[in-house]
Amino acid sequence: MAIEFNSWLVDRKIKGINVGVTMTIAEYWNFAEDIIAKNDLQRRRVKVSGKTYQLLGRDLIDGCVMPPIILAVSEDSQVGFNSIISSILDSGSASEDQKKKLESLIREAIERKHLIILDGLQRTFTIQDLVSDSDQKTLAKLFSSQIRAEIYVGLSRTGILYRMITLNTGQNPMSLRHQIEMLYQDYLDNDILLQKGVALFKEADDQRISNLGEYKLSDVSDMYYSFSTGTHNSYSKQTISTILKESEFLEGFQPESAEDLSDLIVTYDKLIRKFDHLFPNWNFDPESMQRNLGGTPFARDMIVFGSKVQVMAGFGAALHRLVKRSEKLGDLASVRGIVEQVYIGEELDHPMDWLIFCLDEVRAKSKKVGDSQRAYFNYFFRLLFNDDEECFLNISDSMIKAKEAYDNVYGS
Template sequence: MKILTSNTDYKIKAVNNLVEMTIGEYVEIARVILKNNSLQRRRVTTSNKTYSLLKEDIKTGCVIPPIVLAFFPGEYDHKTDINEKNLIETLKILSKQLLILDGLQRTYTILDLYEEVKSDVHLFEKVLALPLRIEIYTGISKIGVLYRMLTLNTGQTPMSTRHQIEMIYSDYNKGFEDFIFLTEAENTTPSASNEFRFSEVIDGFISYITGDYLPIDKEDLISIIKNLENLTNDDLDKDLFKLFVKSFASLRDTLNKDSNNLVLESDVIKENNISQRPFGNSFLIIFSKVQVLSGYGAAINFLIENGLIKNLETIIELTGKIKITDPELSLLKMLQYLDFIVMNAKKIGNEQRMYFYYLIRSLFNENNEGYLDFDKSVEQANKFYKSNMLR
């Protein structure tokens, strides 16, 4: 096993080490990756005969395209350089903290072949001794992992973007710092300012990456990669997922505090001709829902892409400047507008996302009359929503 070259990937600010090892050496590493790394994606079942042919090609000594691995950020001191002196030891100790970014099916094919040729001693030794080139990324961020996974797998049958994001950020599935993420299994509603549903935060983050408040249907990977490029131009050294959660939490917390933790009583809701099953009865409840998170994510993407705000940190700074003159009136109006959507929309959830998309755009775009004025943003979002529905 030896390092052939080490080059800096300036796009994702990581080091790409091109390593040559034997198939036998790779088998030992691959087994650990697939067995112990819960983040690693699973085998894709396919009727394609390509990988059956690859087995036969390997037996004859074909050159296999490089397999791309990366040490998972957060599990490995990725600022430490890997060199020929510590490479073998590092790989042995930390194999379970590697991810296969490209070459999963080739890896399974190699492992299958390893088992199949065991009975033929001569062929077994020949296969184990064949050289294999492996690219190993070190110093890579989580968003860098996602970017490389998407670019490396474009044109193939990749995992869904959602699956990849869930995998990369699954070490946060219980929360981070003071934030608590609730799982689907817990079947509880966020009831504190530091609580979210993990699956709904993921949806919001996907909307932030894709720039679309709608659930992903048919993915346009090129468009997603382009959005990711725009978002990460200045933020490759930052944890965008954490910043996304913190920025949204700062908005929710501001609205909740400025309304003095307002909770609408059922008789107030009834007096204002609002459904007895309203979208929510407080800012905390409303701004914990996936429709708001998705609308928020897509709106922030729009604002950054169009140069209207710089980044997520800007949102955190601006939330402290938001004014809400009449919290109860604004909350009641918002619920009335959301009731209108329930009564008139064909796809209620999607159009609720659209309303909040416009609300956030109004709130943080200095060119809008609702800029940093929540009362006006509630009204302006309704106008934008109705205008869009008339097209």
């Protein structure tokens, strides 16, 4: 049978259309197999006690109807939907002509396998096991069974992320950071970012950062996590407070005003390039401070400094406070607008060298060095970009006051 389209619901929260479809497992597996295989950042299989998914596999062969698989058309195929989606959102419902056009575009996206699994990944793995282990007779029976799916169209990346998190409420949800990585991995080949001088590398690329504008995707994801939740701490610490902070992303989500990961990395990159302009050819010189460093320097040049996840996470957390929570800066475009006004200041003779010694002091007195350094940079950027502070846009003064704020909270 051909895939049947049977409902068209407007999702006003995330500005998209939810399309209900019915298909055979054979039709689903025809594209689902490639969705799993090509996505190297997809989360691993969940180990479930009691062999729940093995039981589901047997039930599927017996003809059980499982809950709908939730999918979304990936950004590769979204462009053709834009005008139709806008019209449907304005009117509140889809006309018969619009339904036919959307159906054609969705079939094309399915044919090209431009889909993302939002909910139902483990069920899809169960189907994969059955396909691998079943004999021809069992497989024919499985493939003839029907399943339902819901396909979201017209969603922005942040809209997809929002829906993934709200759907992912089971016992073993993906972390927010993992979902961010998975959604944004194709920016590695994004011409727009490359034209702006930004290149992102996956861990698998084994690419060394050797130029300004080069960053690891995992670190950029960490920065976006901090920007979304307001926490500068590492995302690997899945504490109760971290989970609660993630809810800030959900409660405050508005698709028409959501800041994208690409906006954030472009903003950060512009600031690092401004630092490089203000401190041309900077290389750490321990002799400048006439004192000894207690350990390995945090960074020896601007390329290494700019690529440090501690700096990026502190930047993201600070902008959450200034952009998302207080709206003092309006949006990331406003931040980019004032970056050019950042200046060195006269409070320090060698600001970058002073900063390295400052971070060495933080390291020496900290049990969790990375988190402590993130906290320092959170203070630094909050002071640098807050126009209520005397050190507004003044790098040297912000560095000094950030150390004072850090010592007041964490102890000198």
